[in-house]
Amino acid sequence: xxxxxxxxxxxxxxxxxxxxxxxxxxxxxxxxxxxxxxxxxxxxxxxxxxxxxxxxxxxxxxxxxxxxxxxxxxxxxxxxxxxxxxxxxxxxxxxxxxxxxxxxxxxxxxxxxxxxxxxxxxxxxxxxxxxxxxxxxxxxxxxxxxxxxxxxxxxxxxxxxxxxxxxxxxxxxxxxxxxxxxxxxxxxxxxxxxxxxxxxxxxxxxxxxxxxxxxxxxxxxxxxxxxxxxxxxxxxxxxxx
Amino acid sequence: xxxxxxxxxxxxxxxxxxxxxxxxxxxxxxxxxxxxxxxxxxxxxxxxxxxxxxxxxxxxxxxxxxxxxxxxxxxxxxxxxxxxxxxxxxxxxxxxxxxxxxxxxxxxxxxxxxxxxxxxxxxxxxxxxxxxxxxxxxxxxxxxxxxxxxxxxxxxxxxxxxxxxxxxxxxxxxxxxxxxxxxxxxxxxxxxxxxxxxxxxxxxxxxxxxxxxxxxxxxxxxxxxxxxxxxxxxxxxxxxx
DNA sequence: GCAAAAGTGTTGGAAATACACCCATGT
DNA sequence: ACATGGGTGTATTTCCAACACTTTTGC
Numbered sequence: 001x002x003x004x005x006x007x008x009x010x011x012x013x014x015x016x017x018x019x020x021x022x023x024x025x026x027x028x029x030x031x032x033x034x035x036x037x038x039x040x041x042x043x044x045x046x047x048x049x050x051x052x053x054x055x056x057x058x059x060x061x062x063x064x065x066x067x068x069x070x071x072x073x074x075x076x077x078x079x080x081x082x083x084x085x086x087x088x089x090x091x092x093x094x095x096x097x098x099x100x101x102x103x104x105x106x107x108x109x110x111x112x113x114x115x116x117x118x119x120x121x122x123x124x125x126x127x128x129x130x131x132x133x134x135x136x137x138x139x140x141x142x143x144x145x146x147x148x149x150x151x152x153x154x155x156x157x158x159x160x161x162x163x164x165x166x167x168x169x170x171x172x173x174x175x176x177x178x179x180x181x182x183x184x185x186x187x188x189x190x191x192x193x194x195x196x197x198x199x200x201x202x203x204x205x206x207x208x209x210x211x212x213x214x215x216x217x218x219x220x221x222x223x224x225x226x227x228x229x230x231x232x233x234x235x236x237x238x239x240x241x
Numbered sequence: 242x243x244x245x246x247x248x249x250x251x252x253x254x255x256x257x258x259x260x261x262x263x264x265x266x267x268x269x270x271x272x273x274x275x276x277x278x279x280x281x282x283x284x285x286x287x288x289x290x291x292x293x294x295x296x297x298x299x300x301x302x303x304x305x306x307x308x309x310x311x312x313x314x315x316x317x318x319x320x321x322x323x324x325x326x327x328x329x330x331x332x333x334x335x336x337x338x339x340x341x342x343x344x345x346x347x348x349x350x351x352x353x354x355x356x357x358x359x360x361x362x363x364x365x366x367x368x369x370x371x372x373x374x375x376x377x378x379x380x381x382x383x384x385x386x387x388x389x390x391x392x393x394x395x396x397x398x399x400x401x402x403x404x405x406x407x408x409x410x411x412x413x414x415x416x417x418x419x420x421x422x423x424x425x426x427x428x429x430x431x432x433x434x435x436x437x438x439x440x441x442x443x444x445x446x447x448x449x450x451x452x453x454x455x456x457x458x459x460x461x462x463x464x465x466x467x468x469x470x471x472x473x474x475x476x477x478x479x480x481x482x
Numbered sequence: 483g484c485a486a487a488a489g490t491g492t493t494g495g496a497a498a499t500a501c502a503c504c505c506a507t508g509t
Numbered sequence: 510a511c512a513t514g515g516g517t518g519t520a521t522t523t524c525c526a527a528c529a530c531t532t533t534t535g536c
Contacts, residue, residue, distance in 0.1 A: 457532070
């Protein structure tokens with residue numbers, strides 16, 4: 001066993017931080033929305049000279065007195081005013097040169113919002129909903145972070161009921177299916193899709209119908225989170241790779 | 242939109258780091274092993290006065306010139322000498338008071354090693370393989386980190402072929418099943434288990450047999466990672482929660 | 483020859499897939 | 510009346526779960 005195996009004591013830690021320099025830590029939020037049957041991401045124009053004109057995720061350095069989750073919520077609140085949303089940590093990114101200002105490690109969070117709840121002014125060219133599949137280049141390593149969060153979302157949405165955060169509280173099954181098709185990039189059989197969701201027994205018929213559609217209006221449902229929590233039995237067991 | 246919505250420029254970032262203090266960043270490794278049909282974790286005795294006698298994960302502050310992944314590999318190398326292992330990032334932990342010395346955020350990594358490759362001396366009371374289910378209390382928030390990594394492992398092992406890293410290169414199906422049973426905490430039907438693995442067509446018969454067993458010896462297999470990579474077709478699509 | 487684990491197939495039920503027609507509404 | 514998407518059922522296939530006996534080896 002090498003010599004330096006034991007954990008460091010407080011003094012050693014502080015000395016090392018003093019000597020070798022601290023690292024900066026930031027949180028970056030990938031904010032997904034769903035509109036016009038497309039998956040969108042909320043991006044902000046970068047100020048940094050290195051990335052002039054490029055778009056970046058919403059992020060900020062964390063304060064020493066807030067938790068990581070706390071910082072993520074703060075960023076969303078400060079920049080969009082949105083309070084009620086789904087938010088989850090995805091991954092930390094720590095390439096040495098990922099930020100031009102300093103060595104800054106970032107923790108990526110994924111959040112899902114209903115675009116109705118936050119619409120930047122149309123003339124606001126700093127903060128904007130971008131169609132995911134049109135995004136090619138971004139500031140920093142943000143494209144890489146975005147890709148990781150998108151993959152995370154694709155997987156996650158098949159195993160947990162996140163998708164509803166992207167829809168209005170009342171939605172038609174068509175809207176729900178469009179959402180899944182947009183996120184997964186596949187097309188699904190309508191009858192089997194309905195069967196699947198109805199068999200879960202988590203959608204509640206609101207008794208209302210779509211309005212202003214040029215065809216037979218669909219029923220509107222809402223997702224019963226309460227019932228879901230009750231049911232959240234582990235679904236052991238299935239090795240499959 | 243609030244006033245401070247735009248991303249900060251380099252100068253502002255450096256000023257903020259200067260003014261509010263940097264944060265420390267560490268990496269902690271949860272090193273799982275498998276021995277005597279039990280899942281084990283490699284822990285080290287904590288030096289810190291606050292946690293005297295408690296056990297902790299293997300971790301260290303990261304250096305400003307290494308990546309997160311790099312730091313994780315370094316820690317494993319420095320403390321155990323193990324080079325060849327499975328390692329993956331699990332989650333960042335950022336409670337404000339999680340470390341008594343300073344505000345230190347940590348990124349947890351999960352790694353899987355074959356215990357044959359690293360056996361601390363029996364009289365070494367600083368570094369030790371602990372049976373997972375006997376661990377109750379730990380230093381820092383390490384119990385919480387360990388729990389998160391264990392849950393991650395349970396899920397991950399059902400979807401990806403990690404388990405083999407915990408076994409000798411050549412193993413019997415019984416060993417493999419014991420491993421899954423230990424990690425998942427369930428007991429499995431032997432015939433279905435075999436069928437499952439053989440149908441994946443990723444195990445190769447080495448032609449060898451177990452030795453020194455007081456019963457009919459089983460065949461030894463090894464896992465063909467190469468074949469797995471080839472096959473790694475996406476298995477779309479299954480909404481299920 | 484006995485103890486102990488290896489090895490092996492079949493069957494029934496559940497879930498996933500594929501697929502086509504009638505219905506309600508707006509224009 | 511017609512265009513558009515809403516709503517529904519069935520047959521087929523695939524996957525999973527349950528289950529018992531014979532074989533090989535060490536002692």
